Amino acid sequence: LRVTLKEARVGLLDGLAVAVTCGPGVYLWSGSPGPTAVIAAAMVISLVAAGVSGAPVPITLIRLGQDPAHSSSILLTTVTDVVGFFSFLGIATALAAFL
Template structure:
């Protein structure tokens, strides 16, 4: 995950020349990957505790969680750290 984030940051840095954008994208990717890993471990256990079949439901829930976290981590960080972005 860290290698993918570093590669994406390198590409964004070469393309945009904005260190603020590189920081925001890298940090949001790391947040998304950490939450995806935690969710991938917790969701099947929680579904099993709720007497649901984790094999059928966990992929749907996990995809939704990772999409929402990725979306909001990027846009939230961009909003909070907009002073780092160049106009």
């Protein structure tokens, strides 16, 4: 649990760094703060999810007697893609009236 919380914290900091770095580019491209906020929030959520799933997946695979080098990347990519996709669409849908 301690490792997972540490990874979540790192994911949050990474997500904020990516959001701050990409935010101005998205704003220049879209000309609106709405899409900028949606993309920034989705990036933060996606990177936190990557951090949270990045610790227990290899540990669980080792406990199941599997080699984490073979399966971790596939599982982690799937988790981050699904969470990122649904967080982006969910936030955009929730804020559609304001965009």
